[in-house]
Amino acid sequence: MKNSDIADELSLLSKMLDLHNQDAELAKSLSNAAFQIDRYTSEMSSMPRNNIYQLRGITNAIADFIFELLDTNTLNILQHWLQNTPDGILQMMQIKGLGPKKLRIVWKEMNIENPSELLYACNENRLVAYKGFGEKLQQSILDATEFYLNSNGKYLYAKVKYFSEQLLLYFTQLKKWQVSLTGDIRRQSNIIEFVEYVIVGKAESIASNLDAQYFTEINIEDKIILCTSHGIPIKLYCCKANEFGTLVFTTTGSSDFVNDFQNQYSISTCSDEAEIFTSQQLPFISPVIREYTVANTLALPQNNWIQFADIKGIIHNHSTYSDGANTLQEMALACKNSGYAYLVISDHSQYAAYANGLRPERIAEQHKEIEELNKTLAPFKIFKSIECDILPDGNLDYTSEILNSFDVIVASVHSVLNMTEEKAMARLLKAIENPYTNILGHPTGRLLLGRAGYPLDMKKIIDACAANNVVLELNANPRRLDLDWQWLPYAVEKNVLISINPDAHKVEGIADNEYGVYAAQKAGLLASQNLSSFTLQQFEQFIIHQHTKRP
Ligand SMILES: [Zn+2]
Numbered sequence: 061m062k063n064s065d066i067a068d069e070l071s072l073l074s075k076m077l078d079l080h081n082q083d084a085e086l087a088k089s090l091s092n093a094a095f096q097i098d099r100y101t102s103e104m105s106s107m108p109r110n111n112i113y114q115l116r117g118i119t120n121a122i123a124d125f126i127f128e129l130l131d132t133n134t135l136n137i138l139q140h141w142l143q144n145t146p147d148g149i150l151q152m153m154q155i156k157g158l159g160p161k162k163l164r165i166v167w168k169e170m171n172i173e174n175p176s177e178l179l180y181a182c183n184e185n186r187l188v189a190y191k192g193f194g195e196k197l198q199q200s201i202l203d204a205t206e207f208y209l210n211s212n213g214k215y216l217y218a219k220v221k222y223f224s225e226q227l228l229l230y231f232t233q234l235k236k237w238q239v240s241l242t243g244d245i246r247r248q249s250n251i252i253e254f255v256e257y258v259i260v261g262k263a264e265s266i267a268s269n270l271d272a273q274y275f276t277e278i279n280i281e282d283k284i285i286l287c288t289s290h291g292i293p294i295k296l297y298c299c300k301a302n303e304f305g306t307l308v309f310t311t312t313g314s315s316d317f318v319n320d321f322q323n324q325y326s327i328s329t330c331s332d333e334a335e336i337f338t339s340q341q342l343p344f345i346s347p348v349i350r351e352y353t354v355a356n357t358l359a360l361p362q363n364n365w366i367q368f369a370d371i372k373g374i375i376h377n378h379s380t381y382s383d384g385a386n387t388l389q390e391m392a393l394a395c396k397n398s399g400y401a402y403l404v405i406s407d408h409s410q411y412a413a414y415a416n417g418l419r420p421e422r423i424a425e426q427h428k429e430i431e432e433l434n435k436t437l438a439p440f441k442i443f444k445s446i447e448c449d450i451l452p453d454g455n456l457d458y459t460s461e462i463l464n465s466f467d468v469i470v471a472s473v474h475s476v477l478n479m480t481e482e483k484a485m486a487r488l489l490k491a492i493e494n495p496y497t498n499i500l501g502h503p504t505g506r507l508l509l510g511r512a513g514y515p516l517d518m519k520k521i522i523d524a525c526a527a528n529n530v531v532l533e534l535n536a537n538p539r540r541l542d543l544d545w546q547w548l549p550y551a552v553e554k555n556v557l558i559s560i561n562p563d564a565h566k567v568e569g570i571a572d573n574e575y576g577v578y579a580a581q582k583a584g585l586l587a588s589q590n591l592s593s594f595t596l597q598q599f600e601q602f603i604i605h606q607h608t609k610r611p
């Protein structure tokens with residue numbers, strides 16, 4: 061074992077001891093020894109053992125660790141602590157700027173167990189509530205975590221959408237190439253591995269025309285150019301002009317869709333993709349919905365899908381009353397100035413203590429402020445709402461009396477996420493059946509590229525929402541997009557309303573609705589099927605109707 065490896069092992073042990081709050085003294089001397097060992101010019105493996113005791117920074121205890129490493133290539137005590145550290149915590153140790161002592165607070169006090177949860181907490185401005193975590197540190201942890209997650213090779217649609225459009229312009233306008241977006245990004249998929257294009261031209265000549273200052277790691281494999289730009293992986297399919305349409309078609313659809321199409325129809329060689337449909341007397345199927353079988357796809361509405369401009373009200377948002385970064389007034393003004401008709405403010409309920417959830421006194425205070433703001437902002441209107449925790453037993457977080465004081469109740473699960481399907485179903489069904497529940501918030505609790513949701517029988521959840529007249533949220537935060545678009549057709553079939561909500565924790569978050577709309581388009585959702593597209597008057601009617609459920 062080389063000195064540098066020994067130093068790494070001792071340094072990791074030092075971090076583990078700090079992380080688990082063990083022997084601070086030993087941790088400190090280990091870290092110091094690791095630093096010194098890295099600078100020794102002669103290898104300890106070829107030294108007489110007695111000499112090792114004489115080296116700078118080496119105590120007797122540390123010398124024993126070194127001998128153990130030299131003899132066995134491993135350290136028992138280190139293995140012990142590694143085995144007692146969850147994978148997500150080990151992953152977070154790779155995040156720059158998050159030392160073991162801070163990580164301990166993140167883990168033990170904030171109950172954050174993996175990088176995605178950490179990123180989410182930073183975005184929700186949650187770290188600053190803890191001692192030693194200022195706004196600056198939170199921002200640098202956020203940046204480092206994003207970097208860490210991106211380097212896993214997968215990207216949220218929101219992260220690469222505008223980049224992909226810029227690159228398309230660069231290809232078409234600067235390079236004058238005939239180009240189309242293709243693949244996952246053309247289908248508005250939630251998660252993207254490559255940004256893909258079809259380009260007319262020879263792979264070798266296109267590759268040699270890619271400016272080295274923007275494109276790196278250029279490789280050609282069988283008419284496909286693989287490269288990266290700004291660290292994002294790119295795939296360029298190269299072809300002749302007369303096969304352009306065919307290649308765009310075969311690389312756009314999911315393999316399920318393309319295979320199914322191929323089994324039923326012939327795919328002609330053509331320069332224009334539209335010919336593939338017209339030659340089979342089929343309507344042009346939008347690339348966005350080419351996911352399942354052709355028949356499934358054709359059963360969806362083919363046009364008039366919901367657009368971003370169809371969002372009329374901003375539902376499910378947070379303010380400084382709980383864990384938001386902007387005041388209620390700032391949130392309301394931002395909505396009003398952007399032309400929205402209403403804001404539904406849904407701060408966290410009292411059970412969510414980590415998010416500064418509202419105790420009854422604070423609710424009264426907020427309601428008073430809403431009433432005052434509504435006088436000055438009319439006809440714009442703020443609705444009294446709460447994102448009410450669904451407690452582990454399925455009950456809502458307040459008494460009926462308090463629940464009655466809200467216009468709208470968004471019920472969500474935020475804690476005790478590790479559940480069997482049986483437990484999760486019982487918990488959610490009880491909440492859906494609660495007569496105060498109007499909207500089920502982020503139904504599965506998943507974080508894209510982060511954590512799977514709790515296990516649910518989603519059909520049964522949708523059936524229960526239908527039976528109890530509960531709206532299903534499509535949380536538009538690009539990291540959630542929960543409920544997943546795949547379930548929208550079934551919800552629509554059961555007449556369950558969807559609500560595209562930004563869950564904004566600051567003014568900028570309001571615009572996240574855009575990504576909810578892109579996801580909803582993948583299911584052909586219409587504006588009339590979305591609650592947040594209701595006009596103010598329709599929304600007030602909706603509330604009156606919902607309140608008839610209350611005892
Ligand atoms: Zn929530």
Ligand SMILES: [Zn+2]
Nearest residue numbers: 376378447563
């Ligand atoms: Zn929320």
